[in-house]
Each structure stands twice: as C-alpha cells, then as structure tokens.
Amino acid sequence: GDMLRSMSTNGAHHSPKLDRLTTIIKNHFKHATADTRVIIFTSYRQSVQDIVRALREVPAGADTACKIKVAEFIGQSDAAAGKKRRTGGGDGRTTKGQSQKEQKRTLNDFRAGSLNTLVATSIGEEGLDIPSVDLIFFFDVVDIIRAIQRMGRTGRARDGKVVILATEGKEFTKFTSEQKKYENLMRCLRTPANHFKLEKNCPRIIPAGVTPVCELRMIEASPALKTTKSKITGKAKTKKPPGAKAILNA
Known part of the structure; x- marks a missing residue:
C-alpha cells in the first residue's frame, strides 16, 4: 500500500524497477575502474528523466x-511527447528533445570521460562506436532485433555485460518469447545451409x-565557395571560384 501510494505521487522515481536498476548500477561502479562506461536503454522518454x-x-x-x-541521450523531436500531453496521456512533464549540437556534446563528453553513464532511448541503438562500454542495461524488454x-x-574493447530488467507477468513472458527467437536465430546461423x-x-x-582494381589516390579539397549578399535583394548569393563549375558538375 505504501509503495503504491509513493508511485502514484512520485511516478517511476520510486518504482521497484528503478530501485533495482539503481542497486545494480551502484554495484557496478563499486567495482569499476575510472574508464568504465555504461549505457542504459529505455523505450520511454519520461523514464529517461526518472533514471537520470x-x-x-x-x-x-x-x-x-x-x-x-550521468546524462540523457534522446532524439531531437518532441512532437510525440506533445501529442501525449494534448490527448491526456503521459504525466504532463516536459520531454523536449535534444538538438544535434547537444547530442554531439553529450557523446563527446561520454567518450572523454566527463560522463560515464548515458540513459538513452532508441536513438542510441545504432551508430554509437564507443569501445569502452562495458555494461548495457535494458530497463524494459524489446524485440529481438532491437x-x-x-x-x-x-564487448568491443573488452568483455562486456548485459542486464535486462523485466517485471513478472506480461513483460517476463515477452522476454522469454524473444529469447526463444534469439536462440532459434543463432541456431540457424550456425548451420545456414540447412535453413x-x-x-x-x-x-x-x-x-x-x-x-x-583498388587504387590509393590523394584527393584535393574543392575550392571554397564564397557567399556574398546581393546589393539589390539582400539575399545570400554563392560566388563560384574559377573552375568550380567543372568540379561541381563532375
């Protein structure tokens, strides 16, 4: 009763899943070296804020x-969150997206060590090449491809660890179903000719x-295009240097 009342007042900030996540992350950092990196994935932007x-x-x-x-790493769009607020969904909190500049700064800080933990939505599932990540945490269950x-x-520069958090009932059932799909896929890949x-x-x-034939060639940068303002219209006008037409049309 006390836990349910706390959750209704404070949201996921006092949920059993979040308590368990905090315990596991604290235990990881208790034995980790200074160069450790952690990425926590969640499907919902509100959960990102709670975890951070x-x-x-x-x-x-x-x-x-x-x-x-720790810092958040989320997409640029905030339209989905706005739709939830307009239709009465969600909890009314602001879930504004990150600009491309903010995303780049966050990743640079993560690589450099100013940050050692990212809490990410699906944007972090592809394209992140950070060799030192040694713990991946799933706050919820997703399909096998994701x-x-x-x-x-x-697991790129050294051995890594994956933790998947699932509640009893529907979520755990989904996890076991996706796990069977994963095992079947791995079995097929071991003997591809049979499948x-x-x-x-x-x-x-x-x-x-x-x-x-592969050839190694030195390619020179194209001449810079100079931008000037038209005296008549005041609009920006691109001035091409000599020979630029041939380069641009090549």
Whole structure:
C-alpha cells in the first residue's frame, strides 16, 4: 500500500524497477575502474528523466568507487511527447528533445570521460562506436532485433555485460518469447545451409569484361565557395571560384 501510494505521487522515481536498476548500477561502479562506461536503454522518454534523476542522487563514497556521471541521450523531436500531453496521456512533464549540437556534446563528453553513464532511448541503438562500454542495461524488454542492436554497443574493447530488467507477468513472458527467437536465430546461423536458400547464380553487378582494381589516390579539397549578399535583394548569393563549375558538375 505504501509503495503504491509513493508511485502514484512520485511516478517511476520510486518504482521497484528503478530501485533495482539503481542497486545494480551502484554495484557496478563499486567495482569499476575510472574508464568504465555504461549505457542504459529505455523505450520511454519520461523514464529517461526518472533514471537520470535517481542516479544523480547516488553519492560518491562507500557505495561507489567513482562518481556516477550521468546524462540523457534522446532524439531531437518532441512532437510525440506533445501529442501525449494534448490527448491526456503521459504525466504532463516536459520531454523536449535534444538538438544535434547537444547530442554531439553529450557523446563527446561520454567518450572523454566527463560522463560515464548515458540513459538513452532508441536513438542510441545504432551508430554509437564507443569501445569502452562495458555494461548495457535494458530497463524494459524489446524485440529481438532491437535487443541485438543494443547488445552490440558493448564487448568491443573488452568483455562486456548485459542486464535486462523485466517485471513478472506480461513483460517476463515477452522476454522469454524473444529469447526463444534469439536462440532459434543463432541456431540457424550456425548451420545456414540447412535453413537458408542462397542463390548461386546471382547476376553480375559490374558489366562483363570490367575488372575493378583498388587504387590509393590523394584527393584535393574543392575550392571554397564564397557567399556574398546581393546589393539589390539582400539575399545570400554563392560566388563560384574559377573552375568550380567543372568540379561541381563532375
């Protein structure tokens, strides 16, 4: 009863899942070195804010060898959150997206060590090449393809660890279902000839008689295009340097 009343007042900030996440992250940092990196994935932007707030409240001291330096990493759009507020969904909190500049600054800080923990939505599932990530945390269960993409963020420079948090009931049932799909996929990939039909006579992409050869060439940068303002219209006008037309049309 007390826990339900706390959750209704404080939202996910006092949920059992968030308490469990905080305990696991604290235990990780208790034994981690200063170069550790952690990415926590969640499907909902409101959860990002709850997780960031909870981890920022963890003091550096006896529970952790180094301070948890955490920030959010989310998409640019805030339209979805706005739609939820207009239709009466969500909890009314602002879930504004990050600009591209903010995203870049966050990733640079994460690589440099100014941050050691990212709380990300699906934007972090692809394209992040950060070798030192050694813990991936799933705050909720996702389909097998997204799970593989998330797990691929760790284990690059050294052994990594993946933790998936699932509540009893529907979410755990989904986890076991997705786990079976993963095991079936891995079994098929170990013996592809038994499960996949590969076309032996694929049409040639490159025309017959053409034999490509790799060449290492130095390519010079194109001449800079100078932008000036028109005296008549006041609009920006691009002035091409000599020879630029040939380069641009090449």
